Amino acid sequence: MSTQTTQSTPTQTVVSLSLRRLSPHPANPNRMSDAAFKKLVKHIERTGQYEPIVVRIHPHRKNSYQILNGHHRMRALARLSYTHADCVVFAAADAEAMVYLATLNKLTGRDNVHKKSRLIEQLCKRYESKELSQMLPESKTAIEKLDCLAKQQPLPKPKSQKPFLLPMTFFVTEPQHRLISEAFEKAVKENESGSRTEKRLLALCRIAKNYLGKDAF
Numbered sequence: 001m002s003t004q005t006t007q008s009t010p011t012q013t014v015v016s017l018s019l020r021r022l023s024p025h026p027a028n029p030n031r032m033s034d035a036a037f038k039k040l041v042k043h044i045e046r047t048g049q050y051e052p053i054v055v056r057i058h059p060h061r062k063n064s065y066q067i068l069n070g071h072h073r074m075r076a077l078a079r080l081s082y083t084h085a086d087c088v089v090f091a092a093a094d095a096e097a098m099v100y101l102a103t104l105n106k107l108t109g110r111d112n113v114h115k116k117s118r119l120i121e122q123l124c125k126r127y128e129s130k131e132l133s134q135m136l137p138e139s140k141t142a143i144e145k146l147d148c149l150a151k152q153q154p155l156p157k158p159k160s161q162k163p164f165l166l167p168m169t170f171f172v173t174e175p176q177h178r179l180i181s182e183a184f185e186k187a188v189k190e191n192e193s194g195s196r197t198e199k200r201l202l203a204l205c206r207i208a209k210n211y212l213g214k215d216a217f
Contacts, residue, residue: 014052016084021064022055024071028101032072041076042134050077052086054104056097065089068097069104113149121150183207 032040044050053070067074068090077085092100123132124147133140148154172180187203194202 012088014086014088017055017065017087018084019074019078019082022053022067022074022085022087023058023061023064024067024074025097025101027098028067028071030071030101036137037072037076039134039137040072041079044073044076045080046135050086052088054090054100055087056090056092059094066097068092068100113146117146117150120146 050073053073054068055065056068058064058066074085120143129140129143132143136143184200184203187206188199192199
């Protein structure tokens, strides 16, 4: 005697809901940088397409829904003056909602670097790297590196960057200020270029190196 098992296929119906009826979940841990959010806004503005927002019936507000996944998409739609959003409604109690919040944004695969580089190579035939960086999560530098990887070319040399400056703040009396300012004037070389702040920085370093017995700049 054989038995036949029928497996039901779950269906998820996309519905259009007013943004006014959507509320973010207060425990949502997902954050997005301003740069990434701007790219999301531009993507939706350019294509008019986005993944449906996952919501559940709000546990406390009548005729409202609580977002489980898609908080940034809702913000982007609001930024673009959309009044409604495509949504999928999940049946989720409080405990299940917390699990969704902790997993939905993290259950993603990792890019295969070689396949990703081939994809970038094809895109670079249609778009400039700067233009792509405004559409993709990757930066302009990352896109150029992936393009070089696909073409088996040497990676582009990084542009020289100014060193990161650390602030130093201290307060002095009026006589001390006059003394230090006089030392600065003597330590600054004639015809030296740069702003007043940059000249004083060099002067301070020369004074410090002279005190320590090290070669000045």
